Amino acid sequence: MPDGAIHSSLAASGIAADALAGLSGQQKTLPAKLFYDDEGCRLFGEITRLPEYYVTRTERAVLERAAAELLQPAGTVLVEYGASDEAKAAVVLAHLENPAGYVPIDVAEGALDTLTVRMQTSHPHLPVYPLAADFLAPLVLPAEVAGSPIAGFFPGSTIGNLDPATARRFLSKVRSTLGAGATFLVGVDLRKDASILVPAYDDAQGVTAAFNRNVLVRLNREADADFDVAAFRHRAVWNDGDGRIEMHLESLRAQVAHVAGVSFSFTAGETIHTENSYKHTINGFQALAVSAGWRPDRVWTDDRALFSLHLLRNGDFS
Ligand code: AVI
Numbered sequence: 369m370p371d372g373a374i375h376s377s378l379a380a381s382g383i384a385a386d387a388l389a390g391l392s393g394q395q396k397t398l399p400a401k402l403f404y405d406d407e408g409c410r411l412f413g414e415i416t417r418l419p420e421y422y423v424t425r426t427e428r429a430v431l432e433r434a435a436a437e438l439l440q441p442a443g444t445v446l447v448e449y450g451a452s453d454e455a456k457a458a459v460v461l462a463h464l465e466n467p468a469g470y471v472p473i474d475v476a477e478g479a480l481d482t483l484t485v486r487m488q489t490s491h492p493h494l495p496v497y498p499l500a501a502d503f504l505a506p507l508v509l510p511a512e513v514a515g516s517p518i519a520g521f522f523p524g525s526t527i528g529n530l531d532p533a534t535a536r537r538f539l540s541k542v543r544s545t546l547g548a549g550a551t552f553l554v555g556v557d558l559r560k561d562a563s564i565l566v567p568a569y570d571d572a573q574g575v576t577a578a579f580n581r582n583v584l585v586r587l588n589r590e591a592d593a594d595f596d597v598a599a600f601r602h603r604a605v606w607n608d609g610d611g612r613i614e615m616h617l618e619s620l621r622a623q624v625a626h627v628a629g630v631s632f633s634f635t636a637g638e639t640i641h642t643e644n645s646y647k648h649t650i651n652g653f654q655a656l657a658v659s660a661g662w663r664p665d666r667v668w669t670d671d672r673a674l675f676s677l678h679l680l681r682n683g684d685f686s
Contacts, residue, residue, distance in 0.1 A: 384591035525557035539660035562606040569604035577602035
């Protein structure tokens with residue numbers, strides 16, 4: 369078997385294992401990371417441009433303001449978590465004095481390669497040190513950036529896709545990775561009325577529905593599954609108690625689907641829970657950051673208080 373085939377069969381078994389574990393629970397689930405195959409990334413790009421999905425354009429406007437007021441020391445290195453492209457980092461870099469480097473971190477090696485090539489054209493004098501890694505795993509920064517002031521950056525409210533306990537562990541891990549004296553700029557979507565939130569995750573054009581259902585298309589292709597994709601409908605639900613938007617795939621009828629030789633039966637109306645997107649209050653997020661050892665410094669928001677950018681500081685040496 370050629371090397372590539374070995375890799376893809378290993379990857380497929382990883383995806384199948386994730387799906388089997390999630391579908392075996394009382395409430396069937398699938399991990400949100402399975403959304404992001406090539407088609408899922410393309411659909412997510414479309415979501416960011418939807419009129420209902422205020423997140424990306426609101427963050428962009430807030431970021432333009434925040435980046436101008438960051439006051440980082442000259443020679444700062446920017447470390448971006450979940451850097452599928454450099455668009456947001458470019459806004460921050462434009463306001464740093466003689467940045468000493470850019471460390472984009474992402475699991476998608478291909479996206480990092482193309483980002484690095486683009487950076488050679490757009491920022492020819494800036495050293496770029498791509499790090500292909502899962503940002504939830506322990507990380508070590510490249511040796512070349514040792515001794516430089518470090519500014520971490522985690523835009524997009526991706527932190528909202530982590531449950532609070534995982535978010536706290538992540539924030540604490542980032543603090544030890546970035547080290548004493550580092551700052552961390554985090555994009556956090558804010559709690560707001562369900563009349564804004566639900567359409568943002570259930571848009572009129574059905575792009576989010578296609579994004580959600582694409583996970584079943586992917587399992588059919590990569591995990592030897594046979595979901596009747598048209599027999600599941602997209603649902604976005606605001607869970608007020610837990611402060612999160614939940615995405616589900618609801619079975620339209622009683623049916624059986626198979627994944628890697630294992631059968632799963634669905635009653636009509638039963639759902640697969642595919643994603644949580646937590647929405648924080650400013651105080652709530654600051655308390656979470658403090659519990660992970662960060663010191664909240666500044667917060668920027670838009671006029672409608674839809675989105676927030678938090679500047680956190682690491683004042684100690686652990
Ligand atoms: C990537 N993440 C911040 C998005 C969100 O808003 O939770 C994923 C998403 N799911 C549906 N629409 C967007």
